[in-house]
Amino acid sequence: MIGAGASVGVAGCLGGTDGSGGGSGVQIGLIAFEPGSAPQGTAQEQAAQMAVDELNDDGGLLGEDIELQVANSQGDTTTAEDRYLEFVVEDGVDMTAGVFQTEIMIDLMDNIAQHEVVHISGGNTSPEISRFLAEDYDQYKYHFRPYGNADIWVESVAEFAGYMHEAQGWDTIGVLNEEFEWTQPFSNDLPGLLEEQGIDVPYNERYPGNTDNFTPLFDSLESEGVDAVLMSMAHTAGPAQIQWRDEERDFAIAGLISQINDPGAHEAFDGATEFAMSNTPGVHKAELSDQTTTFAQNYYDEYGVYPNDAFSYATYDGIKMWAEVVAQEETTDSETIVPALADHTYEGTRGTIEFNGEDSQFPHDAKFGEDRLRRVNFQWQVNDDGDGVQEVIYPEDLATSDYQEPEWF
Template identity: 35%
Template sequence: MNERGRRDGGEFGANVRSETLDRRTVLKVTAAGTTGVSLAGCLSSDELITGSSSDEETITVGLLAPGPESDFVGRSMAQAAAVAVDEINDNGGINGQDVELAVGDTNGSPLEARRQYQRLVLEEKVDVTVGMFASEALVNIMDDIAEQETLHLTAGAATQIASRRVHDEYDRYKYHFRVGPTNDVDLGRAQINFMNDIATDIGWESIAVLVEDYSWADEPWDIYQEQLADTPVDVVMDERYPPATNDFSELYDDVVEAGADAVFISTAHTGTDALLDWSYPNRPEPRPQPRPFAFGGIHVPMQVPTYYENTNGACRYGVGYSAATEESEITEVTPRFVERYHDAFDSYPQDMGYYAYDAVALFAEAAERTETTDVDELIPELEEIQYTVATGTVKFYDTDHVHAHDRVYDEDDDTTVGIYFQWQENEDGEGVREVIWPEEYATSEYVTPPWAVASEDR
């Protein structure tokens, strides 16, 4: 790997080795057709087997994920859902019925997401669908969810469009619930809470706000514009930069000129370029002077557990936002899930993997409580449920809330969702994601990059 790390498609790249779990769990991973795949081959072509079970004694969960054979996010979602299904079967299934998992590859396309959704519901006869990473893809299947009257538990997409439809046309769209992450409005609120609670304590007294110009970031950007001025932090620069940006040198020159202590970034698609242009000493020769500011915020690539190796350590000192990490203990469920995932796949889940696991577990709990998979009984149960999963306690906004059926975000109770972590290096020279906020989940204190200096010292 060169000193710039992996730019060419490597933001979510990693090799994950799969190990065998209980073969009662059956995956049907499909892109252009239906193929039975053992859990051991969740996503490994050399483990393909023929045939699959589908009978009245089996409950089928359909997962929608991007490129589960090639994309780290999609693979993590599929493997996490498989862990959840295997746990359920180890505990007797759902109401005594075995559970299997059918996976639809959305291929990062709203059109393919719709095709895979229809295949799972109409051909695989799934009892519930979970997942859906991209907001555009979720919006594209909302009418299908309504027409098929099949429960869908989102694990991935943050758009508030889905929940607004539930609010505006409840009888039509009531089948949609969002297990995680929080919707895009609450995602922005969470960043404001971080700024209020800890930013100045870690030396971020002035920030430069950089937000990539993609639709997913529209609501967080609006929240920043409305609320950052009321935090203890001084916003010395804010800018939405173009989607095609792959060189941040001029932007960072402006950050230095503005005297910011930190770049506060919101990025999913451009995150690695932004990180590598900041990181020191991981820039190519001749190396310019290190950027004298810290770096962090919503940074999707940093959520990948192998990112330290993928970037040759360039993400050290970078700060990111996530559902959980392999170091965290959000609830008693978190380390249990992480351990089982690691034992099975010799890897750790990415952010969306936690939510996929939680969505399957939540469906199983609701079905056990109602003793049925009938959607008309599951919906009122879910509307009242409070259930502890790997990412915290799930409960949903009321039907009269503008974000009906979205997961509740409330910083004043145990429904707060999301933690801030920092990539640090342990004594063995390995990269670890240590939780630095909220305090009750912290596994380490924030470490200031050695090249970052306070604005008054420049």
């Protein structure tokens, strides 16, 4: 059934599995990393609250107001598990959302299966999460990810590199990735995808996630004569960006650099993001659907910043999509909601969301394609007022600006 923000104020029964929710009304539990300080967790909390506020303004859900509860994972698997169990056992929430770090999500999968409460992810990207469902769908079917996984990101980054190979002469590219589970596809699969397009890949290395000195790595890349380096990183963008710019390195930076997907990154890194590029599910200037710019502007009006990566877009869309299915089925019972959500089509802020089926390689990850979700590649540029702006440079039909070469090249 197709929906697009339909009214959800209808009567029905509550409870994630048996109608015995511990709180009044509909309860949603969000697990976020350092909300209020870390950009990822803050974005998840903001997006979830916006979705809940809009639903309540529209009459609530099943004749009840929705209450959002937020827990800080503190980046720790034990803490996240404790908070999750408080949500599903003590509070009796009807669904959970969030989780940024792959290691925490992997640790929670057995708990989600045991307690049979729908979880809508909003930031973790490892294909390993999908493999739980692929190997035992009936046990792990309660997990949904309305933005896909890193295998899709790799294909999108490779496509962009091919475009820059033709348009800007990126004939030799290095690959450099943080040592985290979610970056494995960038190390394992990206070089081959580049070489298939006639691009030379003389450098493919991983580095510890606490690295703060990139000079030796950049020296090695320059010694290989690379035109660009494709990086996957979520924790070390600050020192990497600053050293790349201060040392005036003679190669472009692109890939999936999670921290510079944050609309506040240019200011946070003292302008060092200028000319850097990244792959993302959406930025506020990319008209991915007829809702993108309206959502982004409403978000800005509420929080003074534009939405941040999947942490904002997918969290908001995921909660709205779940609520639409709950309204359709007139219950929050997971055994009813899971098959209905798996078959649902939702028109969201980034396009049409549909989930891969039980027999696919990545069950319950969102489908990608021209008529569904797409990825964009943006570059940080400085406008006439001196402000940093995320300008889309690929795909061409969504581009808001041309690529700008660093001034020191």
